[in-house]
Amino acid sequence: MAGPATTHAPETPSQTGIGERLFLPSVVKGLLSTLRHMMFGESFTVEYPEESVYAVNKFPNDENRRFRGEHILVKDDQGREKCVACMLCSAACPAVCITIVPEEVDWEDRDRRPKVFEIDMLRCIYCGFCEEACPCDAIRLTPAFYQVSRTREEKVYDKEKLLNDDPDDPRGKYQSPIHPGK
Amino acid sequence: MSAPAKTVETVKIKVNGKELDAPKDQPVLQTCLDNGIYIPHYCYHPALSISGNCRMCLCTASNAPKAVISCATFPAEGAEYTTESEEVKKLREIILEFLLINHPLDCPVCDQAGECDLQEFSFRFGKDDSRFEEEKNYRHTKKLGTNVRLYGNRCIVCTRCVRFCEEIAGDAELCVRERGDSNIIDTFPGIPLENPISGCVADICPVGALFVDDFVHKTRVFFLESTTSVCNMCATGCSINVDTWQGEVQRLRPRHNPDVNDYWMCDRGRVGYKYSGAAERLSRYEVGPARAGSSAGDGKAKAGPTDPPRSTRAPSDFGKALAAVSDRAERVRREHGPGAFAFVASAWMSVEEMFLFRRLATTLAGAVPGEAGPATGILAVADGEAWTPRVGGAFKIDSDRNPNRKGAEMLLLGSFISEPFSVLLDRLESGAIKFAWVVGGIPDFSPMDRFRDALGAISNVVVTDILPGPLSERATILLPAASFVEKDGVFVNGRGWAQRCRAALPPPGETRTELDLFQELLRRAGERERVLSAQGVYAELAAEVGAFADTSYKTLGALGARVTDDEPAEREPTGREAAKR
Numbered sequence: 001m002a003g004p005a006t007t008h009a010p011e012t013p014s015q016t017g018i019g020e021r022l023f024l025p026s027v028v029k030g031l032l033s034t035l036r037h038m039m040f041g042e043s044f045t046v047e048y049p050e051e052s053v054y055a056v057n058k059f060p061n062d063e064n065r066r067f068r069g070e071h072i073l074v075k076d077d078q079g080r081e082k083c084v085a086c087m088l089c090s091a092a093c094p095a096v097c098i099t100i101v102p103e104e105v106d107w108e109d110r111d112r113r114p115k116v117f118e119i120d121m122l123r124c125i126y127c128g129f130c131e132e133a134c135p136c137d138a139i140r141l142t143p144a145f146y147q148v149s150r151t152r153e154e155k156v157y158d159k160e161k162l163l164n165d166d167p168d169d170p171r172g173k174y175q176s177p178i179h180p181g182k
Numbered sequence: 183m184s185a186p187a188k189t190v191e192t193v194k195i196k197v198n199g200k201e202l203d204a205p206k207d208q209p210v211l212q213t214c215l216d217n218g219i220y221i222p223h224y225c226y227h228p229a230l231s232i233s234g235n236c237r238m239c240l241c242t243a244s245n246a247p248k249a250v251i252s253c254a255t256f257p258a259e260g261a262e263y264t265t266e267s268e269e270v271k272k273l274r275e276i277i278l279e280f281l282l283i284n285h286p287l288d289c290p291v292c293d294q295a296g297e298c299d300l301q302e303f304s305f306r307f308g309k310d311d312s313r314f315e316e317e318k319n320y321r322h323t324k325k326l327g328t329n330v331r332l333y334g335n336r337c338i339v340c341t342r343c344v345r346f347c348e349e350i351a352g353d354a355e356l357c358v359r360e361r362g363d364s365n366i367i368d369t370f371p372g373i374p375l376e377n378p379i380s381g382c383v384a385d386i387c388p389v390g391a392l393f394v395d396d397f398v399h400k401t402r403v404f405f406l407e408s409t410t411s412v413c414n415m416c417a418t419g420c421s422i423n424v425d426t427w428q429g430e431v432q433r434l435r436p437r438h439n440p441d442v443n444d445y446w447m448c449d450r451g452r453v454g455y456k457y458s459g460a461a462e463r464l465s466r467y468e469v470g471p472a473r474a475g476s477s478a479g480d481g482k483a484k485a486g487p488t489d490p491p492r493s494t495r496a497p498s499d500f501g502k503a504l505a506a507v508s509d510r511a512e513r514v515r516r517e518h519g520p521g522a523f524a525f526v527a528s529a530w531m532s533v534e535e536m537f538l539f540r541r542l543a544t545t546l547a548g549a550v551p552g553e554a555g556p557a558t559g560i561l562a563v564a565d566g567e568a569w570t571p572r573v574g575g576a577f578k579i580d581s582d583r584n585p586n587r588k589g590a591e592m593l594l595l596g597s598f599i600s601e602p603f604s605v606l607l608d609r610l611e612s613g614a615i616k617f618a619w620v621v622g623g624i625p626d627f628s629p630m631d632r633f634r635d636a637l638g639a640i641s642n643v644v645v646t647d648i649l650p651g652p653l654s655e656r657a658t659i660l661l662p663a664a665s666f667v668e669k670d671g672v673f674v675n676g677r678g679w680a681q682r683c684r685a686a687l688p689p690p691g692e693t694r695t696e697l698d699l700f701q702e703l704l705r706r707a708g709e710r711e712r713v714l715s716a717q718g719v720y721a722e723l724a725a726e727v728g729a730f731a732d733t734s735y736k737t738l739g740a741l742g743a744r745v746t747d748d749e750p751a752e753r754e755p756t757g758r759e760a761a762k763r
């Protein structure tokens with residue numbers, strides 16, 4: 001469309017044909033294309049909320065893993081939280097929505113874990129900084145975002161809720177397969 | 183910093199091409215640090231003898247064929263030292279790589295992370311990789327004493343802690359055990375690390391190997407906010423940092439003050455903030471009716487312990503409580519005269535508070551020439567045990583457990599309190615006192631039975647205190663107070679050093695500081711125009727009280743100043759100075 005980069009002269013109308021200047025043929029062309037997709041094409045739309053976003057596989061590769069939804073705390077191969085309560089995630093969090101109280105444990109491989117780990121999902125801006133800050137790969141954002149609640153309190157996820165590993169849960173199913181083991 | 187005030191012999195040296203006058207008996211490292219040339223170091227500590235084992239402080243010298251450790255190199259006339267060159271940089275990288283060979287990657291769980299010299303130097307001077315492929319070794323993690331625990335794996339064996347116990351604490355409980363890479367700090371069998379300043383080993387440990395138990399797994403140091411202040415647990419008056427996070431004190435740390443505590447503080451003081459965060463802190467103004475039937479003029483106050491319980495006081499607020507105080511004082515003054523008042527101060531108040539309280543007493547009680555004035559006295563806790571190290575260090579713990587007894591002596595004795603405490607007790611018990619104001623502010627305080635019982639029989643008892651206890655139980659008007667982490671003020675330690683205490687947190691609940699309280703009462707009585715900050719009150723005080731003349735918050739600065747001239751503040755040598763003799 002653009003003329004040679006060296007000239008500064010405005011594009012002359014004579015470069016476009018009469019059909020394009022009238023717009024009509026283009027409009028019709030566009031409408032026809034829409035019609036073709038409507039009648040014969042495959043639909044990518046999820047009929048949310050009638051249709052569950054998790055049940056219908058509309059995304060390539062089963063799930064859109066880059067989507068940053070609600071968190072899980074990852075478990076290690078012994079079923080314990082991997083988190084060592086270093087609080088780097090809460091330090092990195094721009095929304096200040098992570099509350100951690102560390103506690104001492106006498107496990108062979110580490111001596112510290114979170115006694116309290118709470119994320120206020122209403123305050124979270126789903127930036128993923130916590131995931132990036134974590135030195136232990138203990139916190140992850142899952143694609144799950146369709147999590148309703150009736151009260152504000154329910155949206156403050158505690159440790160138990162974050163450690164969910166129920167394979168049928170939209171968050172829980174992301175527990176292990178990504179990085180199995182420790 | 184460590185140079186004594188005497189004239190110091192200096193020699194001319196050059197560091198990185200810059201000419202410096204270096205004190206002859208001070209290592210090049212310290213001279214560089216004093217002149218803003220930073221040389222990384224682990225084992226060197228200005229208060230301890232020189233050990234020279236970490237090799238982190240290597241630099242090159244014109245008069246030596248190989249690199250020298252600047253912490254153990256004393257300046258030679260005309261010598262040239264280089265601390266920033268490719269060679270030195272390379273040396274530092276090598277040293278750090280060695281130090282990190284056996285160091286675990288514990289930073290996420292290590293409470294030193296954020297103020298760790300190993301972290302910082304690795305970041306600033308270290309290599310970004312390690313060539314070490316073998317197994318790291320394992321060294322013990324254990325409690326060395328009641329307060330201190332050791333994470334052996336993280337130790338770099340700089341021996342600062344060992345030297346501290348030898349030279350400052352004087353009990354030499356720590357030693358280095360084993361050889362080579364199994365080197366480990368330990369105590370002797372059956373002799374735990376129990377000296378009263380043992381917590382200081384955690385402060386001087388450059389890495390995260392030693393911790394005071396109280397701070398382990400509590401929070402992360404990068405969250406902490408520091409406020410410079412002064413410890414309130416005894417008359418030594420150590421300069422401290424109050425580290426807070428989320429509205430709570432997380433720890434107290436000694437702050438270097440060569441004239442008071444050097445680099446140290448005692449273990450008792452280190453946890454001396456605990457009561458300030460107690461759940462039962464008084465935080466509500468409460469006003470109850472005046473106590474009836476106290477006029478039983480038989481001279482002996484009746485049964486104290488069955489005094490009106492707390493519940494006879496109703497919740498109130500700052501303004502109403504103050505109005506109640508002035509109303510009742512007014513009535514007592516009209517009906518009974520100044521002789522019916524008693525004012526009891528506390529050796530835990532700041533000098534500003536004492537100054538205002540003194541003035542408030544005269545305002546409330548008034549004065550009638552020829553008649554007895556109000557009864558006065560001061561509360562203080564009994565002396566504890568003093569501590570002096572068996573050998574070495576200059577750091578001592580005062581036996582006086584009151585942070586500001588000296589200040590009270592300077593401000594209140596004579597001018598305000600002229601009778602011994604027994605006279606106060608007699609007057610309290612005589613039944614003539616109708617209005618008593620007691621300032622507590624002392625944690626775990628158990629007043630003498632006589633005092634307590636006498637209070638229980640007085641019609642109006644105003645109590646200013648921080649924790650519920652025998653005093654607050656007997657109050658008819660209760661005014662909550664601020665603890666030392668919540669107020670500004672000056673405290674004078676046993677040796678006459680006035681230092682500033684700064685508020686690190688707001689007082690609990692609706693509580694206003696005593697400074698506000700006293701001033702507001704004075705303002706309502708028409709005695710002052712405005713409620714000033716502690717600094718303003720101090721300025722008034724300095725203008726009035728001779729010993730404090732010419733001092734201000736500005737001149738006191740971070741380290742304080744001496745305000746009395748009895749008994750000169752003699753400084754004993756620090757570890758290194760002593761070791762040199």
Ligand code: SF4
Nearest residue numbers: 093124125127128130
């Ligand atoms: S996603 Fe961002 S806002 Fe949410 S918890 Fe993590 S760091 Fe905080």
Ligand code: SF4
Nearest residue numbers: 083084086087089134
């Ligand atoms: S950064 Fe990771 S290990 Fe540290 S507290 Fe957060 S989740 Fe736990």
Ligand code: SF4
Nearest residue numbers: 337338340341343387
């Ligand atoms: S415990 Fe700390 S102070 Fe003691 S030798 Fe080891 S690193 Fe040094």
Ligand code: FES
Nearest residue numbers: 225226236237253
């Ligand atoms: S500081 Fe000089 S060798 Fe350790």
